[in-house]
Amino acid sequence: MEVAEAVQPAVVNVSARRGPDTVEEFLRRFVEGLPSAPSPRPSLGSGFIVPPEGEIATNAHVVRGAVDIVVGLADGSEYPATVVGADPLSDMALLRIRAEEALATLAFGSSSQLRVGEPVLAVGSPFGLEQTVTAGIVSATGRFIGAGPYDDFVQTDASINPGNSGGPLLDGAGTVVGINTAIVAPTGTWAGIGFAIPADLAQEVLERLRQEGRVVRGYLGVTIAPVSPDAARRAYLPARRGALVVGVFPGSPADRAGMLAGDVVTYLDHEDIRSPRDLTRRVAFTRPGREVVLELARPDVGRVQISVTLGEAQVDDEGVPAGAHRHPPASPPLRARPA
Numbered sequence: 001m002e003v004a005e006a007v008q009p010a011v012v013n014v015s016a017r018r019g020p021d022t023v024e025e026f027l028r029r030f031v032e033g034l035p036s037a038p039s040p041r042p043s044l045g046s047g048f049i050v051p052p053e054g055e056i057a058t059n060a061h062v063v064r065g066a067v068d069i070v071v072g073l074a075d076g077s078e079y080p081a082t083v084v085g086a087d088p089l090s091d092m093a094l095l096r097i098r099a100e101e102a103l104a105t106l107a108f109g110s111s112s113q114l115r116v117g118e119p120v121l122a123v124g125s126p127f128g129l130e131q132t133v134t135a136g137i138v139s140a141t142g143r144f145i146g147a148g149p150y151d152d153f154v155q156t157d158a159s160i161n162p163g164n165s166g167g168p169l170l171d172g173a174g175t176v177v178g179i180n181t182a183i184v185a186p187t188g189t190w191a192g193i194g195f196a197i198p199a200d201l202a203q204e205v206l207e208r209l210r211q212e213g214r215v216v217r218g219y220l221g222v223t224i225a226p227v228s229p230d231a232a233r234r235a236y237l238p239a240r241r242g243a244l245v246v247g248v249f250p251g252s253p254a255d256r257a258g259m260l261a262g263d264v265v266t267y268l269d270h271e272d273i274r275s276p277r278d279l280t281r282r283v284a285f286t287r288p289g290r291e292v293v294l295e296l297a298r299p300d301v302g303r304v305q306i307s308v309t310l311g312e313a314q315v316d317d318e319g320v321p322a323g324a325h326r327h328p329p330a331s332p333p334l335r336a337r338p339a
Contacts, residue, residue, distance in 0.1 A: 003174040004121060004133045009074045009104035011123045013130045014058050014081075014095070014166060016043040016066035046124030046167030047071065047095065048176065050206065053103040056095040057206055058166030059181050060086040061338045063093050071097050074131055085209030089217075090150055091181050091338075092202055093166075094209040106168055109175030111154060111198035114138050122158040122180055122194070124167025134159035142277075145195060147182065149280050153195040154178040160194035165339040169196040178202075183339045194339065204285060218286040218310035221252020224276045227264055235264045235297035242266040242297065243279040257308040260298065267295035288312035 045062030049055065056071060063069055069081040079097040086093040118138045126132050136158030143153040156169060160180050169178035178196025185191055208215045227240040242264040248255050265273050269292050273279050286292060288310055296304045 003170065003172065004123070007106060007121075007123060007168070007170055007174050008131050008133070010049045010106045011074065011131065011167060012047045012049065012056060013072035013125045013128075014045045014047045014056075014062050014069065015072065016045070016063045016069045018043055018065045018067065044125060044128050044163050045165040046163065046180070048123075048166075048168045049103050049105045051105045051107075053105060054097055054099060055084070055210070056081065056097065057179060057202065058093050058095060059179065059338070060088050060091045060093040061181075062166045063095070064088070069095065071095065072130065073099075073103075085213035085215075087205050087209060087215040090197065090201060090205045090215070091147075092179065092197065092205040092209070094206050106170075107175050108199045108203050109171055109173070109177045111141070111177050111200045114141055114154060114171070114177055114198075116140060119172055120156055120158055120177065121170045122156070122160055122164060122167060123170065124160075124164035124180060126159070126161035126163040128163055132164075139193070141198070143195060144277070145182065150201070150284060152198055152201060152277065152281065153182070154198050156194050156196060157192045158194060160339050162339055164194075175199075176202075180339055183337060185337055201281075216288060217284040217313040218288050218290070219253065219313040220279075220283045220308065220310060221249040221254040222259060223247040223249075224265075224279060226276060231262065231264060231299075234262070234299040236302055237264060237266075237297050241272075241274045243273055243276040253308050253311045257294075257306045259294075259296070259306065259308075262299045263304075264297040265294055266297055267293075269293055270295075283310065284313065286310055 047056045047058035050057050070078050071081045072078045081095040081097045084094040084096050122134045136156050139157050140155040143155045144151040160183050164180045167180050168176045171177045177199045179202050180196050182195040184193040223246045224243040225246050227242050227244045231244050232240045245263040248259050265279050268282050291307050291309045294306050298304045
């Protein structure tokens with residue numbers, strides 16, 4: 001109870017009005033007889049105030065396409081907000097308000113220290129019910145749900161519903177360990193499975209948004225997949241760990257550095273790469289133009305070290321960076337929807 005009371009003043013309601021659909025607007029200008037433009041569509045979500053005062057973390061999908069944003073504080077006051085930056089790939093956004101009074105803030109904890117079964121609280125505005133607190137446990141960590149190339153969600157059974165998006169997931173000490181973002185909802189509402197962006201990732205993205213207004217990601221230029229038993233055997237690996245290079249994009253940094261299909265990436269800058277997700281995230285959050293050292297297990301050769309100067313990832317029409325694609329999982333991803 002004490003934790004809930006302590007954190008609530010820093011949790012906010014985010015109301016964003018979205019403009020009419022751009023395709024509809026285009027047609028309406030040139031086709032007679034179409035109905036008049038609808039009023040902007042409301043979007044309701046949550047967020048929380050982070051240091052320094054006046055900055056608010058939320059989900060990118062809460063404010064996507066917004067024509068204006070209003071942030072409601074726990075004391076009932078409201079302020080117009082501006083978007084400092086948004087990153088659709090991680091579904092993170094940073095807002096800013098100008099308040100005259102001092103504001104409560106929430107501190108981030110470390111999501112890497114979370115343990116399955118640990119109690120957590122979710123705070124937000126489900127269905128517009130502001131300052132709603134629900135409790136549960138950490139059901140799993142490192143979840144891949146098919147939302148994008150950087151999937152690494154904290155799963156929880158704390159009740160999360162539409163309107164909770166962008167609100168904090170808190171540990172027993174009241175520190176933020178995740179940002180609530182999605183649910184599995186066969187009936188359209190909570191079914192005991194919710195997902196949060198891990199705090200470690202959220203902090204890194206928010207700092208990039210604060211400094212640059214966007215997230216610029218590194219680009220290697222390979223298609224990767226989990227290491228198969230045959231690939232591990234051919235590369236003389238004692239265990240199936242690392243990222244198997246399935247293809248190399250012509251002219252990419254990987255191509256120029258001499259990477260080959262069949263290589264298994266086992267280390268980046270002498271840090272362990274255990275899975276394709278490890279490599280995807282490490283490359284993405286390395287600055288373009290930086291030279292990194294990759295250790296490869298090459299079929300019929302053995303250990304090879306190469307240096308690669310990373311390029312800048314270009315985002316395709318689906319919002320996926322080129323070179324970040326992975327082979328689909330053996331089973332279909334969960335059908336998760338924004339909360």
